[in-house]
Structures are given as structure tokens and as C-alpha cells.
Amino acid sequence: MKRQFDQIAEADLHCHTTASDGLLTPGELVELAWQKGLKAIAITDHDTISGWSEAELTGERLGVEVLRGVELNTVWEEKEVHILGYELDGKSKILQEQLAELQESRFIRISKILKLLRQSGFSLAEDDVFKFARGESAGRPHIAQALVEKGYLADVKEAFDRYLGFGAPAYVPRLKLNTTDGIRLIREAKGVAVLAHPGLQRLEKKTIASWIKFGLQGIEVNHSDHNRQDQQFYGHLASQYNLLMTGGSDFHGDNKPSVQLGRWGVSMEVVRQLRGLENCKQVREEVGN
Numbered sequence: 001m002k003r004q005f006d007q008i009a010e011a012d013l014h015c016h017t018t019a020s021d022g023l024l025t026p027g028e029l030v031e032l033a034w035q036k037g038l039k040a041i042a043i044t045d046h047d048t049i050s051g052w053s054e055a056e057l058t059g060e061r062l063g064v065e066v067l068r069g070v071e072l073n074t075v076w077e078e079k080e081v082h083i084l085g086y087e088l089d090g091k092s093k094i095l096q097e098q099l100a101e102l103q104e105s106r107f108i109r110i111s112k113i114l115k116l117l118r119q120s121g122f123s124l125a126e127d128d129v130f131k132f133a134r135g136e137s138a139g140r141p142h143i144a145q146a147l148v149e150k151g152y153l154a155d156v157k158e159a160f161d162r163y164l165g166f167g168a169p170a171y172v173p174r175l176k177l178n179t180t181d182g183i184r185l186i187r188e189a190k191g192v193a194v195l196a197h198p199g200l201q202r203l204e205k206k207t208i209a210s211w212i213k214f215g216l217q218g219i220e221v222n223h224s225d226h227n228r229q230d231q232q233f234y235g236h237l238a239s240q241y242n243l244l245m246t247g248g249s250d251f252h253g254d255n256k257p258s259v260q261l262g263r264w265g266v267s268m269e270v271v272r273q274l275r276g277l278e279n280c281k282q283v284r285e286e287v288g289n
């Protein structure tokens, strides 16, 4: 297999696999990281840690460090806020329970949406949807794809605009964690809590600062959807509050050709800093109080 060392970073700390909505299996993802010459990669699937073990096996075989991560979808004042967790304790009961609940709620939500769609005259089975998800975290995009495949609608956009989007006839809200609860959950599971792509939600300084006392330890400054201003703004904010600056591509597979694994990443020094934070007992005790 050919290795092409064309990446600009040593570590990519934001990647999805088939365990959530990525196109590559955890093993394939780590293999790609190896091909690109990455030294470390974090598996950060949405609301699940089920990709870790396969990724770690491949990582051990190829000599790529695998960081145990997760990306929690949370809400804050009606905005969707994503919180990344790193080097969590997978055996943490509270983490396992909370992730199971989030997965179950996704499943129940899909059944509810399909029922509403049936009332609008569209007959879709759950399997029609899950085959697009190729993993655990099935969601509205997969329902939209199924509607298009069955020839009911022209494209995914129409599906969201007319049926699945907020306020549309088949809209069902999802159970979501509050952002501060998400941060706490990661810390309780002995992980490092990092705010993902704040530029996407245009999160304000005072909002982000208010999360530090709940245990926020870092900001994802490098990200495929951040422009130079975002990078500067959130980088400055991170150094002002002494927060770790992380970065990752948010790679999902070839579905977004502009997003390449290993770009927008960080150096191994950041990985070391991150692991140092994980061992920071003092901060953890403060959070516990």
C-alpha cells in the first residue's frame, strides 16, 4: 500500500466512522490515517464510542495512535452545540447509560417520523432508512435519502423543506443533552471536554467563558468549516482563557471531497497537552464539588 505524506498536521482530532455517520469503518479510517502519514487520530463519532475497539486494533497494527473520543450533540438556547470528549473512560457507567439513552432516543424518533410520513402518504420501512446510516446513528438525513431513493421527492433539500425540517409536518424534536450537562458528562467519565467548531454556531465569547466553570478545557480552533477569522478569533479566546487549542478535519469520508483527513489537525505537542489535562486531578476535583 502506498503512503502519501501530504498532510499538514501530525494528528487529526475530529473524525467520524460508520459507528455514526461516516463512510469508512473505524479500521479503514485508521488505515487511511496511516497512508497519509498521520501519527495520531481521534475517533469522535456522534453520541457513540462503539468505533473505538476496531480503530485501536488497526492502530496497534500500523503504529498509529488512536485517541478515544466522542462528539456529543447538545443544545444551548436552541442552538446545536457539539462537545468533543477525549480519552474518556469507556467503562464509566454514567457515560454508557447516557450514550445508550441517546441512541435509543434516536431510534424512537425515527419510528415517530416514519409514522408521521405515512400519514402524508409515504411508505418507508425502518430498514429503508438504516441502510443509509450504515451504523448506529441514523437520523433525518438518512430518512431524506430514503425518500429520494423511493422516488417520493426530488432531493434531500426538498425532504427537509417540506417534511422533516423544524415545524414541518413530520418534524419530531430530538432528545438532547444540555451543553453544560454534556461537558459534565465527559468530565465525569474522566475525559477532556473541548468545544467543537464554535465558528459554525457563531458562539459568543461570554457564552463560551461561562462553560469553563462546568469543566470546558479546550476549543477546536482548526476545523474544516472555520475560516481564517474564526481561527484567529477562537484561537485568541482560547489563549485568553488558557484553554487547549485543538483541531481536526471532521472527516466523514469522501462525501465531502473538500474535507481531507489530516488537514486542520494539530501537532503531537497538542496531543501531549491533551493527555496532560486528562491527568489533571485538581481540576477534576473542582468539578466534582
Ligand SMILES: [Zn+2]
Residues within 6 Å of the ligand: 071, 082, 196, 197
Ligand atoms: Zn459537529
Ligand SMILES: [Zn+2]
Residues within 6 Å of the ligand: 014, 016, 071, 250
Ligand atoms: Zn463531527
